Amino acid sequence: MTGTAANGRDHLLRERRGAAEWLVLNRPERRNALTVELVRDLADAVAQAGADPEVRVLVITGVAPVFCAGGDLAALSAVAEQGARAVTDTVYGQFQRLVRLMRDVPVPVIAAVNGAALGAGLDLALACDLRYVSHEASFASSWINVGLVPGMGGAHLLTRAVGSTRASEMVITGRMVQPHEALAWGLVNEVLETGRLAERVAEVADGLAKLSRPALSSSKASLRRALSSDFDHELAVLGAVQGGLLTGQDFRDATARFRRGS
Numbered sequence: 520m521t522g523t524a525a526n527g528r529d530h531l532l533r534e535r536r537g538a539a540e541w542l543v544l545n546r547p548e549r550r551n552a553l554t555v556e557l558v559r560d561l562a563d564a565v566a567q568a569g570a571d572p573e574v575r576v577l578v579i580t581g582v583a584p585v586f587c588a589g590g591d592l593a594a595l596s597a598v599a600e601q602g603a604r605a606v607t608d609t610v611y612g613q614f615q616r617l618v619r620l621m622r623d624v625p626v627p628v629i630a631a632v633n634g635a636a637l638g639a640g641l642d643l644a645l646a647c648d649l650r651y652v653s654h655e656a657s658f659a660s661s662w663i664n665v666g667l668v669p670g671m672g673g674a675h676l677l678t679r680a681v682g683s684t685r686a687s688e689m690v691i692t693g694r695m696v697q698p699h700e701a702l703a704w705g706l707v708n709e710v711l712e713t714g715r716l717a718e719r720v721a722e723v724a725d726g727l728a729k730l731s732r733p734a735l736s737s738s739k740a741s742l743r744r745a746l747s748s749d750f751d752h753e754l755a756v757l758g759a760v761q762g763g764l765l766t767g768q769d770f771r772d773a774t775a776r777f778r779r780g781s
Contacts, residue, residue, distance in 0.1 A: 531560045532582075536721060538575035538728035540568040543582060550588035551581040553639050555598065555613050562617040569624035575728040575735075577624065578720055579647060580631035581640075589638025589661060590614075595765060596774045603762035610670050610758040614639070618646040618671045619754070622743055625736035627727050631720045632656045633713070638665075642673035645680060648739060650706070651720050653713040658696045658706060660689045665777075666769030670761040675753045681706050 532543040542564050544551040561579075568574045581587050598609050621628050630636075630647035638661040644650055660677065662669050669677070669690060678686040681704045688694060698710045711719050727735065764770055 530554070530557045531564065533564055535574075536578075537725060538573065539578055539721070539724035540564075540571075540574045540576070541578045541580065542568075543580055544587055545582045546591075547582045547585070549591055550585040550635070551640070552588050552591035552594075553614075553643075554591045554594040555609055558613045558617050562613065562620050565617065565620045565624055565628075569620070569626060572732075574626060575730075575732055576626055576724040577628045578631055578724060579628065579643065580633055580717075580720075583633050584655060585634040585640075586630075586632045586636045586656065587640025587643055588635055589640050592665065592774050592777050596771075599765040599770065603766045606765040607758045607762035610761050611754075614671050615754045615758060618642065619751075621646040622750075625739070626732070627735060627739060629720055629723060631716055632658075632707070633716055635659075637661045638669075639671055639673075642669055642671035642676070645673055645676035646671065648742075649708050649723070651709050651711065651716060651723065652698050652701065652707045653711055653716040654698055655713050656698045656701070656707075656710075658689075658701055659693055661693050663691065663693045665773040666767065667764050668757060668760055670757050672750060672754055672757065675750060677706075680704075 530546050532545045534541045534543070542561060544557070546552060546557065565577060568577050598606055627649060628647045630644040630650045632644055632650060632652040634655050635657045636644045637659045641658050641660055660669055660673055668674065674686065674690045677689060685704055689696065696706065698707065701707045702710050709719065
């Protein structure tokens with residue numbers, strides 16, 4: 520397994536398992552929260568894997584016990600100090616680049632959700648083509664709790680996945696959804712015992728690797744055309760909106776509460 524150095528450690532681990540490239544968020548001390556640098560490296564890894572003819576499947580997961588707790592508030596606050604334009608450029612340049620690449624990469628992307636997927640972590644899982652989850656998983660569009668909108672297109676993707684009524688409840692209230700409820704809603708493909716998740720995802724990846732790569736790519740493109748009308752426009756709007764919210768008082772107050780541990 521290889522990684523990318525960040526602050527003296529590898530914040531993204533990469534492992535080739537057969538024809539599958541596994542990308543593992545590795546910031547357990549921060550609950551695998553996303554920084555600008557981690558998102559940049561994850562996007563680069565997705566792009567590189569998509570260009571490699573030997574890679575037939577991508578798997579995204581996190582070091583246990585959390586899939587991804589969202590954006591790193593301290594890191595986002597540092598960006599916010601630079602002003603709304605810097606926030607918008609970051610959203611466009613890194614976070615939204617990642618979800619666009621995941622949409623456009625010519626191989627299936629599987630989320631192996633082994634714990635909480637919150638805020639940007641939920642958006643990350645939603646941007647994958649398939650979602651297999653453990654009994655330890657949980658899901659919340661928690662952006663609202665820090666005065667933000669789902670800046671990686673999560674409201675758009677969530678509405679497509681579970682319908683407007685359930686998406687509205689998750690996005691507007693931030694309520695937590697447990698794995699079997701997520702399965703009933705159509706948010707995830709399968710719920711597995713914790714120790715069985717990686718094995719099951721590997722089985723699915725092996726099965727996909729045996730299929731025609733051009734056919735998979737074309738099928739994925741067809742599905743995305745059906746599901747992604749005006750998605751780029753939505754991302755463009757979100758980039759500007761998030762720029763104002765991240766530099767606003769509500770987010771500063773929420774970040775201060777987070778730092779106090781309240």
